[in-house]
Amino acid sequence: MKFRTTSERLRKLIQSCKNKKSETGCSRPRTVDGVLMSLAVGEDSSSKSMGFDKEGRDDSEASETKTEPKTPPNEGDVVEHHPAIARKASESSLCPTEDEDDDEERKIELGPQFTLKEQLEKDKDDESLRRWKEQLLGTVDFESVGETLEPDVKILSLAIKSPGRPDMVLPIPEDGKPKGLWFTLKEGSKYSLQFSFQVSNNIVSGLKYTNTVWKTGVKVDSTKEMLGTFSPQAEPYTHEMPEETTPSGMFARGSYSARSKFADDDNKSYLEINYTFDIRKEWQS
Structure with a gap:
């Protein structure tokens, strides 16, 4: 196929326009600009219809040039889905630093322990320290202060109080195991437990009372009362538990087993009673 040059096509177009004017009497001859525009449009449309672009390349070459192959990301690459910068956890952020290792290895070292008597005798010439110790310890009976570091708590009495009735004083066995039935309560009655104890040798910290009750092997009640911190003194301390009400009804009546315990913050037990x-x-009359 032969392609005509632009000049030949232009010459023939002008000639055809003149011939048409002479035959039909056309009053508006096509200008040279119009002819050139038509020529340009004709070139573009003819090129497109034949599968060529403006640069003379066919469609397959143009598509290969414009379309770039997409390669899938590697496993280690970070795919950004947001304008924000994607971050990876580095090895240094996951491993403990040397300072953290030092903190774990560093342990709290307490100073030497002293008996309460030694603590009171230290800095006795300093008036301000003496007053501060007296304010902190309260009234301390020096005769009750021993030479040992461990405090001693002795439970002196246990009693059940109920409105309108005399106090029910409970015997305290030395082995912590009363023989037989320890006491009897009336269903639906109000009662409270009162006990007295004595502290000697040293300060007892965080003394607490716990009581757990079972019926036919099932735990039905649990009580925990924080009594406080007490310094040694000759006069006994007295504490009364909050008032409670015994359950009532056919299923509430019967026998129960229980365990009461007096212990401090160091979990040192001073009395444990299973009854x-x-x-x-x-x-009971």
Whole structure:
């Protein structure tokens, strides 16, 4: 196929326009600009229809030039889905530093322990320190202060109080195991436990009372009361538990087993009693 040059096409177009004017009497001859525009449009359309672009390349070459192959990302690459910078956890952020290792290895070293008597005798010439110790310790009976570091707490008495009734004083066995039934309570009655104790040798910290009750092997009640911190003194301390009400009804009546315990912050037990009691319709005569 032969392609005509632009000049030949232009010459023939002008000639055809003149011939058409002479035949039909056309009053508006096409200008040279119009002819050139038509020529340009004709070139573009003819090129497109034949599968060529403006640069003379066919469609397959143009598509290969414009379309770039997409390669899938590697496993280690970070794909950004947001304008923000994607961050990877570095090895240094996951491993503990030397300072953290030093903190773990560093342990709290407490100073030497002294008996309460030694603490009171230290700095006795300093009036301000003496007053501060007296304010901190309260009234300390020096005769009750021993030479040992460990405090000693002795439970002196246990009693059950109920409105309108005399106090029920409970015997405290030395082995912590009362023989037989320890006491009996009336169903639906109000009662409270009162006890007295004495502290000697040293200060007892965080003394607490716990009591757990079971019926037919199932735990039905648990009580924990923080009593406080006490310094040694000859006069006994007295504490009364909050008032409670015994359960009532056919299923509440019967025998119960329980365990009471007096211990401090160091979990040192001063008294543990395992006992049984009954809840009945009436008080025991």
